[in-house]
Amino acid sequence: MKAIRRFSVRPVLPETLRPLHRLARNLRWSWHSETRELLESVDPGGWRESGGDPVRMLGTVPASRLADLAEDRSFLRRLTAAADDLGDYLTGPRWYQGRAAAGDDPGPRAGGAVPSAESMVRYGRSAVFDASAPPGGSAPPGGSVPSGGPVLPGGTVASGGTVASGGSAVSPASVPPGGSAASGGTVPVGGSAVSPASVPPGGSVPPGESVPPGASVPPGASVPPGASVPPAASAPPGTSVPSGASVPPGASAPSDASAPPGASAHSGLPAAIAYFSPEFGITAALPQYSGGLGILAGDHLKAASDLGVPLLGVGLLYRHGYFRQSLSREGWQQEHYPLLDPNELPLTHLCEADGRPVRVTLTLPGGRPLSARVWQAQVGRVPLLLLDSDLEENGPGERDVTDRLYGGGSEHRLRQEMLLGIGGVRAVRAYCRLTGHAEPEVFHTNEGHAGFQGLERIRELVADGADFDAAHEAVRAGTVFTTHTPVPAGIDRFDRELVARHFGDDAELPGIEAERILALGMETYPGGEPGLFNMAVMGLRLAQRANGVSILHGRVSREMFAGLWPGFDPEEVPITSVTNGVHAPTWTAPEVARLGARQFGHLPDGELWELRRTLRKRLVAEVRRRLYDSWRQRGAGTAELGWIDGVLDPDVLTIGFARRVPSYKRLTLMLRDRDRLTRLLLHPERPVQIVVAGKAHPADEGGKRLVQELVRFADDPRVRHRLVFLPDYGMGMAQRLYPGCDVWLNNPLRPLEACGTSGMKAALNGGLNLSVLDGWWDEWYDPDFGWAIPTADGEAVEETRRDDLEAAALYDLLERRVAPCFYDRGPEGLPGRWIGMVRRTLTTLGPRVLADRMVREYVDRLYVPAARSHRALDPSAAAGLATWKARLRAAWPGVAVDHVEAQPTPPSPGGAAELGSVLSLRVWVRLGGLDPADVAVQAVAGRVDDADRITDATHVPLAPASDPDAEGRLRYEGTLALDRTGPFGYTVRVLPVHRLLAHPAEAGLIAVPSRTTSEAAGVLMR
Secondary structure (H helix, E strand, O other), rough: OOOOOOOOOOOOOOOOHHHHHHHHHHHHHOHHHHHHHHHHOOHHHHHHHHHHHHHHHHHOOOHHHHHHHHHOOHHHHHHHHHHHHHHHHHOOHHHHHHHHHOOOOOOOOOOOOOOOHHEEEOOOOEEEEEOOOOOEEEOOEEEEEEEEOOOOOOOEOOOOOOOOOOOOOOOOOOOOOOOEEOOOOOOOOOEEEEOOOOHHHHHHOOOOOEEOOOOOOOOOOOOOOOOEEOOOOOOOOOOOOOOOOOOOOOOOOOOOOOOOOOOOOOOOOOOOOEOOOOOOOOOOOOOOOHHHHHHHHHHHHHHHHHHHEEEEEEEEEOOOOOEEEEOOOOOOOEEEEEOOHHHHHHEEEEEOOOOOOOOOEEEEEHHHEEEEEEEEEEOOEEEEEEEEEEOOOOHHHHHHHHHHHHHHHHHHHHHHHHHHHHHHHHHHHHHHHHHHHOOOEEEEEEHHHHHHHHHHHHHHHOOOOOHHHHHHHHHHHHEEEOHHHHHHHHEEEEEEEHHHHOOOOOOOOOOHHHHHHHHEEEEEOOOOOOOEHHHHHHHHHOOOOEEOHHHHHHHHHHHHHHHHHHOOHHHHHOEEOOOOOOOHHHHHHHHHHHOOOHHHHHHOHHHHHHHHHHHHHHHHHHHHHHHHHHHHHHOOOOOOOOOHHOOOOOEEEEEEEEOOOHHHOOOOOOHHHHHHHHHHHOOOOOOEEEEEEOOOOOOOOHHHHHHHHHHHOOEEEEEEEEEEEEEEHHHHHHHHHHHHEEEEEEEOOOOOOOOHHHHHHHHHHEEEEEOOHHHHHHOOOOOOEEEEOOOOOOOOOOOHHHHHHHHHHHHHHHHHHHHHHHHHOOOOOOHHHHHHHHHHHHHHHHHEEEEHHHHHHHHHHHHHHHHHHHHOOHHHHHHHHHHHHHHHHHHHOOOOOEEEEEEHHHHHHHHOOOOOOOEEEEEEEOOOOOOOHEEEEEEEEEEEOOOOEEEEEEEEEEEEOOOOOOEEEEEEEEEEEEOOOOEEEEEEEEEEOOOOOOOOOOOOOEEEOOOOHHHHOOOOOO
């Protein structure tokens, strides 16, 4: 019989085992192997049955087993060590706190340094790739850890770090002469040791935890209800000196109440960052992700936690998560939506001081309320808030808003995104109010789904007395927007009238005109559809800083959204790029992590090859198990499945292909010539085997047909032992698949792959890449790391022809280069060339693809500048900037480049000039009533193509050289050095300038010479 209600009955743990609850509910166990191994040892059978979910497992452990463990001294010692380690991880200073303590100012640099092989350091007892030694870690003997330098007199020593003989200390905890070192650090001559600070600047105390006596709680550290702070602890108000640091003799601690918590007054580091995403892939035990966007968001949170970055994640809790995939007997994808019970997940309620769960409420059309509770997951040091609308007080439609990820029609999706953005900000405010967590100075929108968060922050400022334009400027200053798709179809777009109905006096954001809201998302540019509200367009208009997720994707995004900045060339569109990274402790096999400390550059070939075989062998076992389960679900009997015992071979070249299944990722490209593929699979001397996995969106019938086509080929008895399709691709499968594959295949339509991090995860484990030059592979491809599939992405190539050409190129590479490299053996029976490529991938490429490199780049290049802009735009400054922009837009139609004169020196008759000569420019400009201080006049010069478009441009400022003439024109002058040969050209332009603009194109205004003016100025060096 079926139960009418389900609930969880939790065991009561003996007092000595209580730390298990804390270890299980902090998701750090998902990437910390020692904790995971401890939890598994509680009940190995229960661990397997729960799918590796410690919360579910603890709910089923027999009382007799708990009683035995409570008396097991060896287990209790391990438990105490794990609990202490987690406490140190949560409260000790890390990279970000070291930056704050040192007053480090990152500056606007192009990107972080790429760490070398030497940056593989020990983390606890698990070796992982990392760009810095974590507190408590140590450099290997004789090695050094980049991101720091040698210890200078009074120089830098990593907090808690030790430096082995010949090693160097990790930056950045600076200890001046006569200063102090944090507990566990080395103290220079003349320095003094201080008591450890249990709560770092910007850190948080987990619920139920306590601050040890003598520790101090610095500004911005949150102490939630249930945590205790002893009387000896102190919270220095307004000081910029981090807790636990001492002030050198003769120095004084500045009193600065405006210094951001967790950072010094001069560091520029934000006190906190709110990170909004529609999905988060933290662990399979919390299935709130569908694909790369969610996995990236999860890795972002984990890396931020490891680095101590004060991030606060915000998302939705989907009661059905994303769908579970199975196959019919005919190979058709089938979707299942198991109901998730939040009480069985590693979540806790966010509660008011009186114990009532926090409620966040939105108003839907007609005044109907949409309420949501707030669940909290703890991702290491990072809190993750998840909003859940499945409440009895909601109507049926409102209750289902958070039913499933990426489900429902347009109105359903719109309400999900309103709850994520608007409700998410309200949840953040409640969390900060209740826990004392620092209010975010920066809001990061991970794709357009969460764009409504900017509107809620505008509403808050309007409620405080600002007008809409001033509030818009203030919100933009502290917002970062990341776009993840170069495919317009991947962007949420809603009917204008649908959006209009959801805002206004009887709906959400009353007091703000619906037309002002609509204007932020309308596609009012050439090629846009004026009747649609575009979430990515709104995201860009609400953010002063935006980025793509690889260098190529940044370029594609600038072209894709250039219409928002008319008159500017795509390369000047203010969208930068931060290439994605992956979280090594999550995606690196334990065997690889353990060997990492020995540094792969020195590992004998035989050991490295045996490691790869061990991982391949494990994958073979995993594939057989999953394939058996899949066929049983498809209706096959046990007697039919004996052949599965011969599926795959641990000594055969193994290729992996796993991802979502939109058409542009070309799941079935490998099937273009089935006979040729079959010959590759069954080659008598150099066979290959392929493991494929992936889900098509439930509404994508075309994607489902691609899955079925692949499955039917894989079902063929001739090849089914060499090519398999595994249903229900997720994190659990991926963590076995990436390490076990020798080659990772990626063949999207270039340039439609924004980044594509699956190949990065394979590289962390020594897998080589075989990929189209798209996404991250376009910028980091090297013959030492794998192979580039040639592409035929010219506009003149028809799509079917293109697929044929690129499939043929793929087959050629496999036949002539990949397979021979794998199977060619030297005197010792080892594939020397292959092992060399694996070694270089691990030592050189592996450190580049790390999520901690990515998060450091976000901090340096986006978060810090956004925090500075946020602080600079106080209410008065924001109002002033809004007024200036309004005056600018009103006057701009009258701004013009009226006349240009050019005189080469020496003279150049015939329209040509000699290398090394100088071009003197005199330009007359009309300013339309603006002040000269409002604009910059520039000459733009460089080589020109056949259409006279300037490439490789140089920008030269022109200076005002006269008062206005009788016609109100000002003369500007300057010189151009003709320092290159060949076709060369120039133009002149006028741009707005203001100290609070982040980019010359920000205002979207530009004035250039008219055709008549251009012709009068002539063409130079043609």
